[in-house]
Amino acid sequence: NAGVTQTPKFQVLKTGQSMTLQCAQDMNHEYMSWYRQDPGMGLRLIHYSVGAGITDQGEVPNGYNVSRSTTEDFPLRLLSAAPSQTSVYFCASSYSWGATPHGYTFGSGTRLTVV
Amino acid sequence: AQTVTQSQPEMSVQEAETVTLSCTYDTSESNYYLFWYKQPPSRQMILVIRQEAYKQQNATENRFSVNFQKAAKSFSLKISDSQLGDTAMYFCAFQLGEDSNYQLIWGAGTKLIIKP
Numbered sequence: 637n638a639g640v641t642q643t644p645k646f647q648v649l650k651t652g653q654s655m656t657l658q659c660a661q662d663m664n665h666e667y668m669s670w671y672r673q674d675p676g677m678g679l680r681l682i683h684y685s686v687g688a689g690i691t692d693q694g695e696v697p698n699g700y701n702v703s704r705s706t707t708e709d710f711p712l713r714l715l716s717a718a719p720s721q722t723s724v725y726f727c728a729s730s731y732s733w734g735a736t737p738h739g740y741t742f743g744s745g746t747r748l749t750v751v
Numbered sequence: 752a753q754t755v756t757q758s759q760p761e762m763s764v765q766e767a768e769t770v771t772l773s774c775t776y777d778t779s780e781s782n783y784y785l786f787w788y789k790q791p792p793s794r795q796m797i798l799v800i801r802q803e804a805y806k807q808q809n810a811t812e813n814r815f816s817v818n819f820q821k822a823a824k825s826f827s828l829k830i831s832d833s834q835l836g837d838t839a840m841y842f843c844a845f846q847l848g849e850d851s852n853y854q855l856i857w858g859a860g861t862k863l864i865i866k867p
Contacts, residue, residue: 667853678755678842678857694854726796739786740855742796 638662642727642743649717649750657712657746659727665741667730668710669694670702672723673745679726685710717750724748753778753851755843755858763864764833771818772828772861774843784846785819787828790860791839799841802826830863838865 643658661668669684681694685704699721701713710729714721724747728740755776764770776785787799802810802819809817814834818827826845830837843858 676859678844678859679855680857681854724794728796739798739801740796745794745796 640743647748653717659710661729665729669728670712671726719750722750753856757858757861759861761862769831774826785826786844788842789839833865835865
């Protein structure tokens with residue numbers, strides 16, 4: 637089925653480890669983004685991309701890197717995991733960037749625990 | 752600062768009742784888009800309904816409708832004939848324009864429980 641695929645669904649890391657959360661979409665969406673969701677808070681934007689080769693920082697970018705070499709893929713890298721990065725991470729994509737937005741399509745999320 | 756406030760952390764109603772979730776927001780921009788998203792226990796984020804700020808007519812999607820009051824910066828969601836499957840977290844969000852890189856600003860969510 638078409639949509640946004642995130643892997644893994646669950647991950648436990650030790651402090652200081654690095655890892656990459658994968659995100660892929662097959663809808664030819666230009667816009668992709670990464671959010672983190674913490675209890676009692678709305679989603680907060682980490683990084684986003686408006687097309688292949690173009691990325692920018694969101695509200696909470698520290699400790700994360702992204703790249704967008706293809707339209708389909710937008711991986712999120714944790715450089716040196718910290719307990720403060722324990723969260724649920726969502727990847728989202730959309731057709732519209734600047735045009736009438738149709739809403740975002742979200743992946744199923746990755747629950748990350750840093751111990 | 753651009754903010755979204757959902758003043759009801761949790762609500763519960765009986766099945767088949769009507770429930771209204773409140774949302775207020777603050778922005779200085781005049782053109783934006785408003786959304787309600789649903790997040791069931793499966794964690795999947797699902798778009799429920801959207802509203803363009805320049806449209807006065809309230810959006811409707813089957814049992815879901817909004818009451819959009821632009822002057823009051825209010826965007827409430829009404830769920831009619833509620834069903835057990837409506838149990839979920841509901842998030843209100845608005846999307847800014849070009850000057851703000853079209854960012855989505857999210858509320859903290861309202862947990863809605865539909866009781867049988």
